Amino acid sequence: MFYKKNPHGYKQAIPGVEMKTLVYGEKTLFTEFFLRKGYFLPKHSHPSEQTGYLVSGRLLLSIGNETFDAEPGDSWCVPGDVEHGAEVLEDSVALEVFSPVREDYLPDNLAK
Numbered sequence: 001m002f003y004k005k006n007p008h009g010y011k012q013a014i015p016g017v018e019m020k021t022l023v024y025g026e027k028t029l030f031t032e033f034f035l036r037k038g039y040f041l042p043k044h045s046h047p048s049e050q051t052g053y054l055v056s057g058r059l060l061l062s063i064g065n066e067t068f069d070a071e072p073g074d075s076w077c078v079p080g081d082v083e084h085g086a087e088v089l090e091d092s093v094a095l096e097v098f099s100p101v102r103e104d105y106l107p108d109n110l111a112k
Helices: none
Strands: 011-014 017-024 029-035 040-044 049-063 066-070 075-078 084-099
Touching: none
Parallel strands: none
Antiparallel strands: 011 017, 017 029, 029 084, 040 084, 049 066, 049 075, 049 084
C-alpha cells in the first residue's frame, strides 16, 4: 500500500481532533492526527499498542499514572489497555502507529 499526500479524507474523531488513516497492513495502521489548542483527548484505553511522534505543537500527554510535556520530536509508546489522554496546549500534528490494526480506524469504517 502506498499513500500520496493529499488534503482530503480527514474525519473528526472528537471535537478538536481530526484524523486520517494514511496506510495500513495486516499488523499495523498509521494515522495522522490534527489536534486543536484548548481541546482535550479524554482518558481512554484500547487493546492496540500505540506508538506516536509529535510533528508540531505541544501536548500534555498522560500515559497511565505519568504525565509528559510533549514537544516536536518527542515520541511515546502506550501499551495496549493502558489508559491515556492529552491536553492540547498548541495546535498540534501527531503521527501514530497502532498494532494490532484498529478496525474502527480503517478508512471504510471511518466513513460510517
